[in-house]
Amino acid sequence: MPGNAELPPKTRGLTAIAGAMSLIAVLLIVQIWLLSAALEVFLAGKRNSALPAAIFSGLMFLICFGLYLFVDRVDSDVRNSGGE
Amino acid sequence: MNWLRRSSSEPLWKEEFSIRTADERYVTRRQLTKFLVLTSFGMFVGNLWILLRSLFYKTTAYPQQRVARLGEIPVGGVKLFTYPTQNDHCILVRIAEHEHVSYSQKCTHLSCAVYYSQESNRLECPCHKGFFSIADGSVLQGPPSRPLPRIVLERRGDELIAVDVKVS
Numbered sequence: 601m602p603g604n605a606e607l608p609p610k611t612r613g614l615t616a617i618a619g620a621m622s623l624i625a626v627l628l629i630v631q632i633w634l635l636s637a638a639l640e641v642f643l644a645g646k647r648n649s650a651l652p653a654a655i656f657s658g659l660m661f662l663i664c665f666g667l668y669l670f671v672d673r674v675d676s677d678v679r680n681s682g683g684e
Numbered sequence: 685m686n687w688l689r690r691s692s693s694e695p696l697w698k699e700e701f702s703i704r705t706a707d708e709r710y711v712t713r714r715q716l717t718k719f720l721v722l723t724s725f726g727m728f729v730g731n732l733w734i735l736l737r738s739l740f741y742k743t744t745a746y747p748q749q750r751v752a753r754l755g756e757i758p759v760g761g762v763k764l765f766t767y768p769t770q771n772d773h774c775i776l777v778r779i780a781e782h783e784h785v786s787y788s789q790k791c792t793h794l795s796c797a798v799y800y801s802q803e804s805n806r807l808e809c810p811c812h813k814g815f816f817s818i819a820d821g822s823v824l825q826g827p828p829s830r831p832l833p834r835i836v837l838e839r840r841g842d843e844l845i846a847v848d849v850k851v852s
Binding site: 620621624625628632634635638639640642643644645646650651654657660665667668671675 | 717718721723724727728731734735738741792830831851852
């Protein structure tokens with residue numbers, strides 16, 4: 601088993617991107633659940649859970665956006681390195 | 685904004701329409717990531733919308749409307765009416781000699797019309813077998829997660845007047 605440093609840049613990049621995408625997918629599932637739960641509570645006439653739900657959803661979006669920037673940077677770096 | 689600058693030396697169109705299969709994998713994964721992040725933003729906007737609706741929620745003043753006369757329906761009988769608008773269908777049930785209850789007829793699951801089952805003394809939704817308590821409109825069984833909105837009734841003389849809608 602070669603260490604991470606010995607792997608070709610594209611393989612390392614692909615692994616990093618796949619990892620980041622998995623994290624984004626997990627966060628997205630949590631966000632979808634949060635939205636449906638917040639909507640359900642809102643329709644039930646309770647108004648006090650909307651603020652924490654919006655804050656957590658915003659935090660998760662920021663994490664997703666950060667991961668996207670990471671993916672973009674890794675992607676550009678790997679293609680600039682030109683190595684297989 | 686240095687972290688937003690593209691570090692690739694290739695023009696954007698060459699990056700996005702690469703002729704090499706290995707590069708294409710990167711492009712498609714980056715596009716998928718973009719799509720996922722955009723969806724995440726959509727979820728956040730949805731939560732913001734709920735927050736704004738909660739902050740600027742106005743309590744509606746419901747009209748007073750005559751629903752039925754006291755002896756109009758027998759014990760165990762029902763009467764359908766609309767309240768507060770013509771599009772809001774409601775059901776009035778006489779559950780005892782001197783007791784009437786009224787709920788919105790719209791199931792809180794997928795808005796099918798609920799009906800009163802006299803044998804089991806509950807409100808039932810025929811679409812997905814959601815059952816509601818006749819006493820308070822709470823969910824007894826099935827997919828609905830919220831109770832039926834209750835129509836507040838007032839007795840004035842020998843008439844029942846709808847005066848308010850209580851959600852949850």
